[in-house]
Amino acid sequence: MDRTRIIDRLGQQLDARLQEAGKQSDWTLLEPSVRELAPQLQALAARGPWSGAERAALARLRAAHERAAQGCAQAAAGIAARLDEMRSNKEGWMAYALAGEHDMDRP
Template structure:
């Protein structure tokens, strides 16, 4: 999971999240957790929290980029039309 977090491999993190969601309840149903299992679960929880933070930051960044693209759409269209006019010599 740490490698997927570091590389922001969202597909792998989604698969791990799905696996955790189905496996952990099955493990919990088997009875008391040992001290080592509780420690591993705590480490997993911390790593999962880090993955959520990274995902949230990436989501926020993508939202900002999409907003910027939408805000600049009119300028891009004008640039594209001007470029087409320059290349073809035909006014749009």
């Protein structure tokens, strides 16, 4: 039985979830797809050796997985940069917050 379509569908689902996660900035949307990949691939592998077409489909799936990993890494880097910026401006934020508190004491 040819498993190419099943493998390609897994890659398409992963790409679709990656796009949705990027649009919503919700990277947890990828987690179910990635978590389910290993058992699905193990079940497919248990059916016997991979054909050439199936190996090509697996390469496409690997590329989809790499895109998902890169998307997560880029998002994590953006968050890290934002946190670093916030840390470096911590004193300014504190001064701003304290000045706001003092303004509230005035009638």
